[in-house]
Amino acid sequence: MIFRAFADALGQWNDKRFRRAIWFGLALSIALLFAMYAVVLLVVQLVTPATWSLPWIGEIGGLPTLLSLASIAVMLVLSVFLMVPVASAFTGLFLDDVADAVEAVHYPNLPQAPRAPFWPALVDSARYFGVLVGLNLIGMVVFVFTGGIGIVILWLINGYLLSREYFTMIALRRLPVAEAHALRKSNRFRLWMAGALMAVPLSVPLVNLVMPVIGAATFTHIYHRLRR
Structure with missing residues (x-):
């Protein structure tokens, strides 16, 4: 069932609602990564002295610039771990669009599901982002x-969190809270x-930018097949 759901999600790749969600998530993910890098760069600049004095050598300048360049390499490495929370942080903002697109094509007899309000979805995404960042930093260590x-x-930690978050959000579109949690458990x-x-693909650079949309579609299929 899982692989069939994933294949059906990929088969809807050309749907314009998928593409819109992908571009939206891509833009926000890149913006958030740059914002995180800007914070790292600012911290490096603030805590690094302009010159260091070493015995027998004298003063060495240009260290902030050197460390700033090194921070680029550090962020590239960190992005492998942080792209899971970054790329997933905005899932709640476009999940309804993706789920609606899947249901319109594969489950056309269903009534329209109510859409989640924007601000609660944003708060949930921020909370989810914080949890994922913390666990991925621990995982990196x-x-x-x-x-x-x-x-x-x-992968196992992220797999549990991703399944819990995605499936719960999908199920809550059509089920009361108690039923949604019971179905998940x-x-x-x-x-x-x-x-x-x-x-696993969320750990692969570039591929991870489109996986939140594919994941939302996959869990939409899984939800409906579990309800049959």
């Missing part, structure tokens, strides 16, 4: 000390597997 095992642990391991499979 684990990865440094454990090598390949760390990235697998990171009764299928938690299957959903966790779907989330973990989504977490």
